[in-house]
Amino acid sequence: MSTAERPLDEYSTRVLDVVDAIPAGQVMSYGDIAEYLGSGGPRQVGRVLATYGGGVAWWRVIHADGTPAPGHDAAALSHYQSEGTPLRSARPPVRVDMRRARWHGR
DNA sequence: GTGTTGACAATCA
DNA sequence: CTGATTGCCAACA
Numbered sequence: 001m002s003t004a005e006r007p008l009d010e011y012s013t014r015v016l017d018v019v020d021a022i023p024a025g026q027v028m029s030y031g032d033i034a035e036y037l038g039s040g041g042p043r044q045v046g047r048v049l050a051t052y053g054g055g056v057a058w059w060r061v062i063h064a065d066g067t068p069a070p071g072h073d074a075a076a077l078s079h080y081q082s083e084g085t086p087l088r089s090a091r092p093p094v095r096v097d098m099r100r101a102r103w104h105g106r
Numbered sequence: 107g108t109g110t111t112g113a114c115a116a117t118c119a
Numbered sequence: 120c121t122g123a124t125t126g127c128c129a130a131c132a
Contacts, residue, residue: 030114034128041128042114050113058113069113093120 008052011040015048018105022060024083026103027096029064036105066096 008016018033030042030049037045042064049058049069059076062068066088068076073094080087086097 034114041126043112043128044114044130046113047129048113053113061113063113064115072113 011037011044012048012052015045016052016056019049019053019056019058019061021105022057022103024057024060025085025101027060027062027085027098027101028103029062029098031064032102032104033061062096064098066098066101068094068096 014037015033018028018036022028028036030045033045034040034042045061046069049056049061053061057079059068059072059079062076067073073092077090077092077094079085080094080096081090086100087095088097089095
């Protein structure tokens with residue numbers, strides 16, 4: 001035990017579960033995840049990732065316009081190039097090609 | 107209980 | 120692209 005991870009609520013667990021389900025090379029927007037879950041909002045998803053996102057592929061969760069999270073754009077870019085995520089802009093402002101990279105639950 | 111803030115989104119200038 | 124504005128929902132002081 002140990003690892004003292006923060007107390008995960010059911011909603012947070014659900015968000016992390018969805019993020020963990022996103023395949024490499026694809027991404028989802030905060031609003032998409034919120035809509036996929038059917039509750040909460042994009043801000044709640046962002047909050048969960050900002051707090052508990054350390055254990056999931058947070059770089060696969062980006063804004064609706066295809067830009068990665070603030071302060072992590074450089075790290076996210078490395079992951080995108082490593083996973084082959086379709087990019088519209090390979091240098092800041094980093095932009096993911098949402099038209100191709102957007103992933104829906106399936 | 108009110109007001110502010112936030113890894114948001116969409117629209118307008 | 121930047122900035123302002125509105126809507127949305129929850130956490131926090």
